[in-house]
Amino acid sequence: xxxxxxxxxxxxxxxxxxxxxxxxxxxxxxxxxxxxxxxxxxxxxxxxxxxxxxxxxxxxxxxxxxxxxxxxxxxxxxxxxxxxxxxxxxxxxxxxxxxxxxxxxxxxxxxxxxxxxxxxxxxxxxxxxxxxxxxxxxxxxxxxxxxxxxxxxxxxxxxxxxxxxxxxx
Numbered sequence: 001x002x003x004x005x006x007x008x009x010x011x012x013x014x015x016x017x018x019x020x021x022x023x024x025x026x027x028x029x030x031x032x033x034x035x036x037x038x039x040x041x042x043x044x045x046x047x048x049x050x051x052x053x054x055x056x057x058x059x060x061x062x063x064x065x066x067x068x069x070x071x072x073x074x075x076x077x078x079x080x081x082x083x084x085x086x087x088x089x090x091x092x093x094x095x096x097x098x099x100x101x102x103x104x105x106x107x108x109x110x111x112x113x114x115x116x117x118x119x120x121x122x123x124x125x126x127x128x129x130x131x132x133x134x135x136x137x138x139x140x141x142x143x144x145x146x147x148x149x150x151x152x153x154x155x156x157x158x159x160x161x162x163x164x165x166x167x168x169x
Contacts, residue, residue, distance in 0.1 A: 057162045058078055099146055103136040125151075125154065
Protein backbone atom coordinates (compact mmCIF):
# COMPACT_ATOMS: atom_id res chain seq x y z
CA UNK A 1 0.00 0.00 0.00
CA UNK A 2 0.86 3.59 -0.33
CA UNK A 3 2.71 5.23 2.42
CA UNK A 4 0.53 8.04 3.93
CA UNK A 5 3.62 10.13 4.50
CA UNK A 6 4.51 10.04 0.77
CA UNK A 7 0.94 10.91 -0.16
CA UNK A 8 1.02 13.94 2.14
CA UNK A 9 4.41 15.00 0.78
CA UNK A 10 3.20 14.77 -2.87
CA UNK A 11 0.19 16.91 -1.97
CA UNK A 12 2.44 19.57 -0.39
CA UNK A 13 4.69 19.63 -3.45
CA UNK A 14 1.64 19.95 -5.69
CA UNK A 15 0.22 22.82 -3.61
CA UNK A 16 3.62 24.57 -3.66
CA UNK A 17 3.80 24.29 -7.46
CA UNK A 18 0.28 25.74 -7.74
CA UNK A 19 1.28 28.64 -5.44
CA UNK A 20 4.41 29.36 -7.50
CA UNK A 21 2.36 29.39 -10.69
CA UNK A 22 -0.20 31.74 -9.12
CA UNK A 23 2.57 34.08 -7.94
CA UNK A 24 4.22 34.05 -11.37
CA UNK A 25 0.90 34.79 -13.09
CA UNK A 26 0.14 37.59 -10.61
CA UNK A 27 3.53 39.21 -11.25
CA UNK A 28 3.06 38.83 -15.01
CA UNK A 29 -0.42 40.39 -14.81
CA UNK A 30 0.91 43.21 -12.67
CA UNK A 31 3.58 44.01 -15.27
CA UNK A 32 1.10 43.60 -18.12
CA UNK A 33 -1.09 46.28 -16.55
CA UNK A 34 1.49 48.50 -14.87
CA UNK A 35 3.88 48.98 -17.79
CA UNK A 36 1.27 50.34 -20.25
CA UNK A 37 -0.27 52.53 -17.54
CA UNK A 38 3.10 54.00 -16.61
CA UNK A 39 3.98 54.46 -20.29
CA UNK A 40 0.68 56.27 -20.89
CA UNK A 41 1.11 58.54 -17.86
CA UNK A 42 4.71 59.31 -18.83
CA UNK A 43 3.65 60.13 -22.40
CA UNK A 44 0.87 62.41 -21.18
CA UNK A 45 3.17 64.35 -18.89
CA UNK A 46 5.76 64.64 -21.62
CA UNK A 47 3.24 66.04 -24.09
CA UNK A 48 2.53 68.99 -21.83
CA UNK A 49 6.15 69.72 -21.05
CA UNK A 50 7.13 70.04 -24.71
CA UNK A 51 6.66 73.44 -26.30
CA UNK A 52 6.88 75.08 -29.68
CA UNK A 53 7.96 78.69 -28.97
CA UNK A 54 6.85 81.10 -31.69
CA UNK A 55 7.67 84.79 -32.21
CA UNK A 56 7.22 86.85 -35.37
CA UNK A 57 9.10 90.09 -35.94
CA UNK A 58 7.15 92.82 -37.76
CA UNK A 59 9.08 94.86 -40.29
CA UNK A 60 7.54 98.02 -41.74
CA UNK A 61 9.15 100.14 -44.45
CA UNK A 62 10.01 103.66 -43.36
CA UNK A 63 8.32 106.02 -43.64
CA UNK A 64 5.21 103.87 -43.35
CA UNK A 65 1.88 105.09 -44.70
CA UNK A 66 0.08 102.98 -42.11
CA UNK A 67 0.39 101.66 -38.57
CA UNK A 68 -0.09 98.20 -37.07
CA UNK A 69 -1.65 98.21 -33.59
CA UNK A 70 -2.96 95.89 -30.86
CA UNK A 71 -5.89 98.15 -29.98
CA UNK A 72 -8.63 100.03 -31.81
CA UNK A 73 -7.44 103.35 -30.36
CA UNK A 74 -4.12 102.70 -32.13
CA UNK A 75 -2.03 103.49 -29.04
CA UNK A 76 -0.12 100.17 -28.77
CA UNK A 77 2.01 99.56 -31.87
CA UNK A 78 2.83 96.00 -32.87
CA UNK A 79 6.53 95.27 -33.28
CA UNK A 80 6.54 91.56 -32.43
CA UNK A 81 3.75 89.00 -32.52
CA UNK A 82 4.68 86.62 -29.75
CA UNK A 83 2.62 83.47 -29.32
CA UNK A 84 4.86 82.35 -26.46
CA UNK A 85 5.47 78.70 -25.66
CA UNK A 86 2.77 76.58 -27.22
CA UNK A 87 2.20 73.04 -25.93
CA UNK A 88 2.87 70.49 -28.64
CA UNK A 89 -0.64 69.86 -29.97
CA UNK A 90 -2.26 66.43 -30.19
CA UNK A 91 -4.61 67.70 -32.90
CA UNK A 92 -4.51 70.73 -35.17
CA UNK A 93 -4.13 73.92 -33.16
CA UNK A 94 -5.31 77.29 -34.46
CA UNK A 95 -4.03 80.46 -32.83
CA UNK A 96 -4.90 84.05 -33.66
CA UNK A 97 -3.81 87.52 -32.63
CA UNK A 98 -6.12 90.42 -33.38
CA UNK A 99 -4.43 93.29 -35.16
CA UNK A 100 -5.62 96.73 -36.28
CA UNK A 101 -4.18 98.43 -39.37
CA UNK A 102 -4.66 102.18 -39.58
CA UNK A 103 -4.18 104.15 -42.76
CA UNK A 104 -2.06 107.11 -41.62
CA UNK A 105 -2.74 108.99 -44.88
CA UNK A 106 -5.39 111.67 -44.40
CA UNK A 107 -6.21 111.98 -48.09
CA UNK A 108 -5.22 108.71 -49.80
CA UNK A 109 -6.47 105.16 -49.74
CA UNK A 110 -3.81 102.47 -49.46
CA UNK A 111 -3.48 98.83 -50.50
CA UNK A 112 -1.71 96.71 -47.93
CA UNK A 113 0.56 93.77 -48.84
CA UNK A 114 2.61 91.35 -46.80
CA UNK A 115 5.00 88.47 -47.06
CA UNK A 116 6.68 86.24 -44.56
CA UNK A 117 9.84 84.20 -44.10
CA UNK A 118 7.90 81.38 -42.38
CA UNK A 119 8.38 78.99 -45.32
CA UNK A 120 12.14 79.43 -44.93
CA UNK A 121 11.84 78.32 -41.28
CA UNK A 122 9.31 75.47 -41.43
CA UNK A 123 6.73 73.92 -43.71
CA UNK A 124 4.76 72.44 -40.81
CA UNK A 125 3.29 75.66 -39.42
CA UNK A 126 1.06 77.69 -41.72
CA UNK A 127 -0.07 81.28 -41.38
CA UNK A 128 -2.87 83.41 -42.67
CA UNK A 129 -3.62 87.09 -42.52
CA UNK A 130 -5.32 89.70 -44.66
CA UNK A 131 -5.53 89.23 -48.40
CA UNK A 132 -2.68 90.88 -50.23
CA UNK A 133 -4.01 94.07 -51.76
CA UNK A 134 -6.52 94.79 -48.99
CA UNK A 135 -7.73 98.36 -49.45
CA UNK A 136 -8.02 100.75 -46.51
CA UNK A 137 -9.59 104.16 -47.05
CA UNK A 138 -7.90 107.38 -45.85
CA UNK A 139 -7.65 107.64 -42.05
CA UNK A 140 -9.60 104.38 -41.61
CA UNK A 141 -8.85 101.42 -39.36
CA UNK A 142 -9.01 97.85 -40.62
CA UNK A 143 -9.58 95.07 -38.09
CA UNK A 144 -7.87 91.75 -38.84
CA UNK A 145 -6.30 88.74 -37.22
CA UNK A 146 -3.04 86.98 -37.87
CA UNK A 147 -3.44 83.21 -37.51
CA UNK A 148 -1.21 80.18 -37.18
CA UNK A 149 -2.13 76.56 -37.82
CA UNK A 150 0.08 74.06 -36.01
CA UNK A 151 -0.23 70.35 -36.84
CA UNK A 152 -0.32 67.54 -34.30
CA UNK A 153 3.12 66.46 -33.16
CA UNK A 154 4.78 69.50 -34.75
CA UNK A 155 8.55 69.36 -34.64
CA UNK A 156 9.73 70.88 -31.40
CA UNK A 157 11.91 73.93 -31.69
CA UNK A 158 11.98 77.69 -31.53
CA UNK A 159 10.39 79.31 -34.56
CA UNK A 160 11.09 82.94 -35.42
CA UNK A 161 10.35 84.59 -38.71
CA UNK A 162 9.79 88.02 -40.18
CA UNK A 163 6.50 89.41 -41.42
CA UNK A 164 7.13 92.28 -43.84
CA UNK A 165 4.22 94.63 -44.45
CA UNK A 166 4.02 97.46 -46.96
CA UNK A 167 1.43 99.58 -48.70
CA UNK A 168 0.91 101.19 -52.08
CA UNK A 169 -1.22 104.27 -52.71
